[in-house]
Amino acid sequence: MDTITHKKNVQKYYSKRAEDYDGQKVTTLKSKQGFGAEILNGVTDALAGLENKPVLEVGVGSGRIGFPLLEKVKPWLVGLDLSKKTLELAKARMSHYKQRFDLILGDAEHLPFQNSVFNGIVCISIMHYFVFPERSLAEFSRTLKEEGVFVYGDVTMHELDSQQFLDKLEKTLSQAHARYCWPSEMRRLLENQGFLFSEIKVIPYRKSYLSLMGDREKYSDVKPETLHKCIRDATANEMKLYLIDSKGLTLFYTLIAALEGSRS
Numbered sequence: 001m002d003t004i005t006h007k008k009n010v011q012k013y014y015s016k017r018a019e020d021y022d023g024q025k026v027t028t029l030k031s032k033q034g035f036g037a038e039i040l041n042g043v044t045d046a047l048a049g050l051e052n053k054p055v056l057e058v059g060v061g062s063g064r065i066g067f068p069l070l071e072k073v074k075p076w077l078v079g080l081d082l083s084k085k086t087l088e089l090a091k092a093r094m095s096h097y098k099q100r101f102d103l104i105l106g107d108a109e110h111l112p113f114q115n116s117v118f119n120g121i122v123c124i125s126i127m128h129y130f131v132f133p134e135r136s137l138a139e140f141s142r143t144l145k146e147e148g149v150f151v152y153g154d155v156t157m158h159e160l161d162s163q164q165f166l167d168k169l170e171k172t173l174s175q176a177h178a179r180y181c182w183p184s185e186m187r188r189l190l191e192n193q194g195f196l197f198s199e200i201k202v203i204p205y206r207k208s209y210l211s212l213m214g215d216r217e218k219y220s221d222v223k224p225e226t227l228h229k230c231i232r233d234a235t236a237n238e239m240k241l242y243l244i245d246s247k248g249l250t251l252f253y254t255l256i257a258a259l260e261g262s263r264s
């Protein structure tokens with residue numbers, strides 16, 4: 001599938017699913033402890049000190065990260081997304097801070113900004129939609145100022161998942177998915193773009209099959225049986241890596257903070 005068709009699929013998926021997505025994800029962030037809060041704290045810590053500075057959130061979605069960023073870090077925020085519907089939700093959620101953000105319909109691979117304009121770029125739970133992650137990383141590097149902070153967060157495969165079990169599982173469940181990376185692969189991609197490495201954190205979390213299915217039946221026409229078949233087909237090693245049992249499995253969320261290096 002070519003990248004334009006793929007992006008149209010992502011766009012279509014989020015225009016249909018935006019409100020349900022927002023409802024599900026916001027509930028996970030509300031818990032004071034645990035996975036959602038850990039990601040949010042990781043992002044705000046990495047961007048601390050950027051009050052009133054321009055920060056871009058690529059794939060801002062419905063603003064579930066953008067809103068707390070405006071509240072805690074207080075940057076001048078630009079939120080960019082492929083989906084008009086999610087941007088409408090973000091606009092409503094962040095309206096209290098309307099003097100301090102702009103929202104733009106756009107594509108991560110073709111950022112409509114000049115070189116070296118942002119002090120920070122945030123990219124949370126979106127890189128697995130990119131067929132060629134290096135293209136968007138090149139755009140992030142181009143538009144970040146020297147020593148600007150890049151924060152990446154996404155589900156990644158287990159470093160020892162050599163047969164890419166998790167990626168195959170996700171592909172059978174979602175037409176919008178492009179591919180999951182390994183943490184070391186993402187680090188290498190960043191280094192290849194000249195980013196200086198700052199911090200990497202891999203957060204394991206449990207996911208029940210029920211929550212992994214989520215609203216996939218409704219939006220992707222996937223039956224729970226498809227998921228259960230993939231799980232039954234897992235090898236003994238894959239079962240061990242992802243701690244697969246009768247109720248669910250362990251996934252890994254990787255957060256990376258990196259600095260834009262010198263271009264001279």
Ligand SMILES: C[S@@+](CC[C@H](N)C(=O)[O-])C[C@H]1O[C@@H](n2cnc3c(N)ncnc32)[C@H](O)[C@@H]1O
Pocket residue numbers: 007010011014025058059060061062063064065080081082083086106107108109123124125126129130
């Ligand atoms: C899983 S949601 C994450 C939203 C938000 N970052 C969050 O954590 O709640 C993924 C978002 O990325 C957007 N997206 C996917 N591919 C994109 C691209 N090439 N350029 C811009 N946005 C994109 C989707 O439209 C969707 O809103």
